[in-house]
Amino acid sequence: MAKRNDQASCPGTDRGPDSATIRRIRRRLLAWYDGNRRRLPWRAPPGRKSDPYAVWLSEIMLQQTTVATVGPYFGNFMARWPNVKALAGAPLDDVLHAWQGLGYYARARNLHKCAKAVAGHPAGKFPDTEAGLLELPGIGPYTAAAIAAIAFDQPAMPVDGNIERVTARLFGITTPLPKGKPEIAAAARIFAATERPGDFAQAMMDLVERI
DNA sequence: TTCCGGTACG
DNA sequence: CGTACCGGAA
Numbered sequence: 001m002a003k004r005n006d007q008a009s010c011p012g013t014d015r016g017p018d019s020a021t022i023r024r025i026r027r028r029l030l031a032w033y034d035g036n037r038r039r040l041p042w043r044a045p046p047g048r049k050s051d052p053y054a055v056w057l058s059e060i061m062l063q064q065t066t067v068a069t070v071g072p073y074f075g076n077f078m079a080r081w082p083n084v085k086a087l088a089g090a091p092l093d094d095v096l097h098a099w100q101g102l103g104y105y106a107r108a109r110n111l112h113k114c115a116k117a118v119a120g121h122p123a124g125k126f127p128d129t130e131a132g133l134l135e136l137p138g139i140g141p142y143t144a145a146a147i148a149a150i151a152f153d154q155p156a157m158p159v160d161g162n163i164e165r166v167t168a169r170l171f172g173i174t175t176p177l178p179k180g181k182p183e184i185a186a187a188a189r190i191f192a193a194t195e196r197p198g199d200f201a202q203a204m205m206d207l208v209e210r211i
Numbered sequence: 212t213t214c215c216g217g218t219a220c221g
Numbered sequence: 222c223g224t225a226c227c228g229g230a231a
Binding site for chain 3: 064065066069101102103104105106107
Binding site for chain 2: 161
């Protein structure tokens with residue numbers, strides 16, 4: 001990895017926000033988040049460490065359902081299976097039944113499979129890197145980045161359709177999708193390489209509600 | 212009623 | 222790379 005091979009030889013695709021712009025947007029976004037962050041059951045209070053199990057569980061549920069709907073299900077799961085070991089030890093049928101109403105039952109199966117995989121590890125804990133998380137059942141690129149950032153403060157940025165919209169808005173990127181996707185992804189990625197990756201990710205998520 | 216969406220799978 | 226999954230929202 002001696003040299004960086006960007007698209008300097010490809011005219012028209014090497015655009016990106018300059019560092020001053022990025023710094024300005026960072027400050028603005030974090031300041032906004034510090035004053036407007038949503039209080040969510042799976043979200044740790046400011047300054048406190050979040051529970052990776054809770055973050056993982058919520059992210060899996062939120063893949064397919066709104067915050068309002070997930071709320072009660074998340075509470076039920078946490079009350080019944082407070083940690084990954086408890087969930088791993090539960091009968092699959094119980095998990096599927098508790099999942100009833102959320103849809104995408106393949107994910108409930110993967111949830112259970114993932115819990116068993118994690119609990120089966122020597123450490124019995126979730127991997128704290130994006131790459132490690134990505135290997136687990138039911139965890140794709142988006143969820144791996146979300147958990148890495150929120151639970152472990154790793155420099156990762158989950159990018160879904162909403163984050164794309166927010167990023168495009170923040171950086172004034174007007175290139176229409178899907179053509180502007182690489183440009184937007186590049187901007188979002190720069191965001192992640194900062195000191196408060198978890199807060200950035202959650203700020204982006206919360207900001208969606210205000211756009 | 213159509214459209215939308217992370218992930219796994221074909 | 223396209224499709225299925227399953228409910229909610231438009």
